[in-house]
Amino acid sequence: MPFNGSDSRRLRRFRELVEETARACAPEDAAALRTELDELVDERALAEAVIDRTGALVVVLDREGYVRRWNAACARATGYSAEEMLGRSLWDLILPEERDGVRATLDALRAGRATTTHENHWIARDGQRRLVSWSNASLLDEAGEVRAIVATGLDITERTQAEVALRAQAKRLEALAEASRVFASGLDYKTTLDTVARRLCELIGDGALIRVVSPDGNWLVPVAVYHPSPERAALRRRIIAAAPQRTDEGITAGPLATGRTLRIPALSQERVRNEMKPEYWPYLEGVTSLLIAPLAQRHEVFGHITLMRDAGGAPYTADDEALLEDLAHRAAQAIENARLYSDAQNAVAARDEFLSIASHELRTPLTALRLALGNMRRVTSREALERLPPEHVERVLGAAERQGQRLEKLVAALLDVSRIHMGKLDLDLEEVELGAVVTDALAQLEDEASQTGSTLSASGTPVRGAWDRLRLSQVVTNLLSNAVKYGAGKPVEVSYGPSATGAVLVVRDQGIGISASDQPQIFERFERAVSSRNYGGLGLGLYIVRRIVEAHGGTIRVESAPGKGSTFQVELPLRPLCARPGHGALDPAAAH
Numbered sequence: 001m002p003f004n005g006s007d008s009r010r011l012r013r014f015r016e017l018v019e020e021t022a023r024a025c026a027p028e029d030a031a032a033l034r035t036e037l038d039e040l041v042d043e044r045a046l047a048e049a050v051i052d053r054t055g056a057l058v059v060v061l062d063r064e065g066y067v068r069r070w071n072a073a074c075a076r077a078t079g080y081s082a083e084e085m086l087g088r089s090l091w092d093l094i095l096p097e098e099r100d101g102v103r104a105t106l107d108a109l110r111a112g113r114a115t116t117t118h119e120n121h122w123i124a125r126d127g128q129r130r131l132v133s134w135s136n137a138s139l140l141d142e143a144g145e146v147r148a149i150v151a152t153g154l155d156i157t158e159r160t161q162a163e164v165a166l167r168a169q170a171k172r173l174e175a176l177a178e179a180s181r182v183f184a185s186g187l188d189y190k191t192t193l194d195t196v197a198r199r200l201c202e203l204i205g206d207g208a209l210i211r212v213v214s215p216d217g218n219w220l221v222p223v224a225v226y227h228p229s230p231e232r233a234a235l236r237r238r239i240i241a242a243a244p245q246r247t248d249e250g251i252t253a254g255p256l257a258t259g260r261t262l263r264i265p266a267l268s269q270e271r272v273r274n275e276m277k278p279e280y281w282p283y284l285e286g287v288t289s290l291l292i293a294p295l296a297q298r299h300e301v302f303g304h305i306t307l308m309r310d311a312g313g314a315p316y317t318a319d320d321e322a323l324l325e326d327l328a329h330r331a332a333q334a335i336e337n338a339r340l341y342s343d344a345q346n347a348v349a350a351r352d353e354f355l356s357i358a359s360h361e362l363r364t365p366l367t368a369l370r371l372a373l374g375n376m377r378r379v380t381s382r383e384a385l386e387r388l389p390p391e392h393v394e395r396v397l398g399a400a401e402r403q404g405q406r407l408e409k410l411v412a413a414l415l416d417v418s419r420i421h422m423g424k425l426d427l428d429l430e431e432v433e434l435g436a437v438v439t440d441a442l443a444q445l446e447d448e449a450s451q452t453g454s455t456l457s458a459s460g461t462p463v464r465g466a467w468d469r470l471r472l473s474q475v476v477t478n479l480l481s482n483a484v485k486y487g488a489g490k491p492v493e494v495s496y497g498p499s500a501t502g503a504v505l506v507v508r509d510q511g512i513g514i515s516a517s518d519q520p521q522i523f524e525r526f527e528r529a530v531s532s533r534n535y536g537g538l539g540l541g542l543y544i545v546r547r548i549v550e551a552h553g554g555t556i557r558v559e560s561a562p563g564k565g566s567t568f569q570v571e572l573p574l575r576p577l578c579a580r581p582g583h584g585a586l587d588p589a590a591a592h
């Protein structure tokens, strides 16, 4: 029965009165009176049941604002029972910052103004906030005065939370889709990285840093620094450029080593001081939360993206972490694509440069050859030829011959490169004595050396191996010819002999030298460390040398410094590991 205690008492009293009246009435009137009372009681019970069973919150306030009715839904939403609430005011339940709004609504209703709707939060007994959407109306008495205020509300807490979560989810999905589109269209490496950093700051905030691991794997190279405040971004760029960081130091070392994202919701200055070197303290000043995601491609970590939250902002959440991880994954792909694209562009540029150098290099001896031929044509008649001093004829023919040889060398180098490229550098192994090859090469280069003023000398102990004679001779002449070309007219020394692993050949000059940064590239195709204006050449010699040495199972390295000359050292095993013997191949024992 939905009647409360006082209602039941009143009803009992009312029934007694009706019974008294009924006894004094005619029997049909008495029966009608009792039926009417029963119907009234039924209707009242039904109305009470509806109010109590409805899922909506129903509160009735009197004119003064005290609670007169508090249905079961109100009790469920707040944890306060009807007994506790009846006769109380609502103020304690209402969120302090919303009280003014609620008061204005009640005043309007009390003044008999129109029905109103609004939303406000109730604070439940357990401290939880419930968001309720209210529809309020004032009840008037017969005189038109406000008797009570009826508020019907729907608890929309869960629905609103779900909506907020859905909206956030939609925003993230939209962000991911947009980021993928941006990443996919940005083929230029630098632009892609800048876009990645900026988009991350906009989506998650506040500052972003992207660094990639240096080719030797030891250092972190900053590639994009972003912060919405240009001054802050500039300061961070300065700090990071002035203090290079190793891959195994600082807070980033963990994510780089494990490939797992690191989230530090509350970053303490103490942690910064413990884990970062002092140069980085100003970088992280005012940063209260940190999120570091590794950049990985095919399980290989090649960099990281770090997000930094400025003081005052909320700590990074697990959702932020999931979003960053997803974006880092896409960014890694975009970066890889951009890198491949830039590599391809560099290769195309190198090839174009090579073609222009090659045509220049080929044209020089051709012009000289044409001049020599023109010279000879002018003296085609027998008498003219007889009048000409023989030294002159000899000189012209000698020059023509040299230019022809130079052309032949260039064409041979081009052929070698394409052969190596197609993997067809076959070795024709036979017993070869290294000292003899050196002596031959010295003889070939004497003219060249005398033109530059360099003297050539060789010393060593004979050493025999199973090598390709012509290819080995190419190695020695290429190294010697470079030593003469870049040797600044100073002496060039060659030494050779047995070594712990086989044979060693060293070519040393005292010329212009090679900077440390150029040294790794000079053994690549078309790579040159000098300008083609000062020194002719195709940039193929050392590439061919390296490939021949490697085909023999050997190694080549250079030690050099600008202005201090260069020393090239070749180590060769006495017989190639996977030798494919050509004609004249050796019995293994004969090599020793």
Ligand code: ADP
Residues within 6 Å of the ligand: 482, 483, 486, 487, 509, 511, 512, 513, 514, 522, 523, 527, 528, 529, 530, 536, 537, 538, 539, 540, 541, 542, 543, 565, 566
């Ligand atoms: P090229 O001499 O035709 O340019 P190489 O492949 O033989 O091509 O050499 C590549 C580059 O290495 C040269 O362009 C030059 O910059 C550098 N180099 C090679 N040998 C020496 C040396 N002995 N001294 C200084 N630089 C050298």
